[in-house]
Amino acid sequence: MAAPYACDPGDSRGRQYPEALSTFRSAFQRDRDRIIHSSAFRRLKHKTQVFVEHEGDYYRTRLTHTIEVAQVARTLAGALGLNEELAEAVALAHDLGHPPFGHTGEDALEALMAPYGGFDHNAQALRIVTRLERHYADFDGLNLTWETLEGIAKHNGPVHPPYSYAMAEVNDAYDLELGTHASAEAQVAAIADDVAYNHHDLHDGLRAGLFTEADLMELPVTGPAFAEVDALHPGLDPMRRRHEALRRIFGVMVEDVIAVARNRLEGLRPSCAQDIREMDGPIIRFSKPLFQNLKAIKGFLFTRMYRAPSVVVERQRVTGVVNDLFPLFLRDPSLLPEEWQRDVAQATDETALARVVLDYVAGMTDRFALQEHARLIG
Known part of the structure; x- marks a missing residue:
């Protein structure tokens, strides 16, 4: 059963262009x-x-x-x-x-x-x-x-x-009421983003060899997770050990968010979705102790992964790709594909043209940006 503070598709504020309701699907x-x-x-x-x-x-x-x-x-x-x-x-x-x-x-x-x-x-x-x-x-x-x-x-x-x-x-x-908080559902999506990348950046960093399981034993949350696996499954195959520990870390984050949210919702008793928006802080968040522990993990990842020498070299290379492509298209918008020429024609000044170029470059995939850079610049 939906909570009273959940967003109800039947009460949606609607779409810019009205459409007939779907027979089988909610808005x-x-x-x-x-x-x-x-x-x-x-x-x-x-x-x-x-x-x-x-x-x-x-x-x-x-x-x-x-x-x-x-x-x-x-x-x-x-x-x-x-x-x-x-x-x-x-x-x-x-x-x-x-x-x-x-x-x-x-x-x-x-x-x-x-x-x-x-x-x-x-x-x-x-x-x-x-x-x-x-x-x-x-x-x-x-x-x-x-x-x-x-x-x-x-x-x-x-x-x-x-x-x-x-x-x-x-x-x-x-009028998205930008000065207020979002719905509880949107706040859930935001913290789900944190849960996912905290988990998978640990996984990807291990796989890339930027740090080891021994390094993670020294950190909060990750250290206890590996220790628990070792106690339950001594001598476990290294890849299974890694997976078992990482899924425990995942579980710690999810269970913490649910416990904190339930406690806050019970104390604040919002009666509708708008009550959530008008609160003075987010209703969906980590507990303070876990937040501090995750901050330590993020600090470790920043140093050992996001600013690892091999990653920094690649960052410099791809920054150069973007820094080459954007001004090239701005100087010569005829290089943009034919389907973008209507937008180019409607651009009334350099700012409007820059926004068209941005839309095109921002939409590129990694591989397409590299291919275009090689084709146009070499």
Whole structure:
């Protein structure tokens, strides 16, 4: 049974372009399905998390990460009586706006777009689902519900001015109440993102040989997890030992979030979804002790993985790719594909043209960006 503070698809604030109701699917189910069938979602298959997409078949891509986030979001939403379809839709859309090469590509585009209204991947995701997906006869974008758009915009918390141009543009059309918190479902999607990447970055870092299980024995949460496995299964095969420990770490995070949320919901007693939005802090979060422990793990990962020498070298290389491509297209937009020339023709000044170039470059996959760089620049 749904909790009173869950978002009800029957009470949705609706879509920008009214549509007939589906016979079999709720409004949030339709949002989820449209996101899965979008071109931007398919491109996540060849966009990186930490490692560039071609470096190994076992490392996470944006797509596998997104699927893991959606799974955790559904688990959390179900345990808390929230709407699982809305939580899943926001989770599936949360990384649509990421450019090629992960946070490295995002950093490069932020710098390049600074004179033209900025770049933010959440705002870019909104631009994709409201403008850049062009498949339907009656509208640009996916025509998602207000609740899903709100979740994409502010699942990480309220958004305060100054807004990037893309965020301002979407908010002008939909009034997403950016100064408030998002629904509990969107907050679930946000913390599911934390759970997923804390887990899989440990896994990918181990597989890449950037650190060892012995290193993790020295950290909170990870050390006790490996110790528990060793006590229960002495002499276990190393790969099974790794998996058993990592799944315990996963479980610790999920169970902590559920326990904290249940306790806060019981104490605050929100009577509707809007009560969640108007609270002075997020309702879905880690306990303070676990948050501090995860902070220590993130600090370890920052040093040993995100800034590992081999990763830094690759970051420099792919930053160069983005820094070459963006100004090249800005100087000569005729190099953009034919289907982008309509947008080029409608650009009234350099800022508008830069935004068209951004939409194109941000939509590239890792492999396509590398191929285009080799073709155009060598």
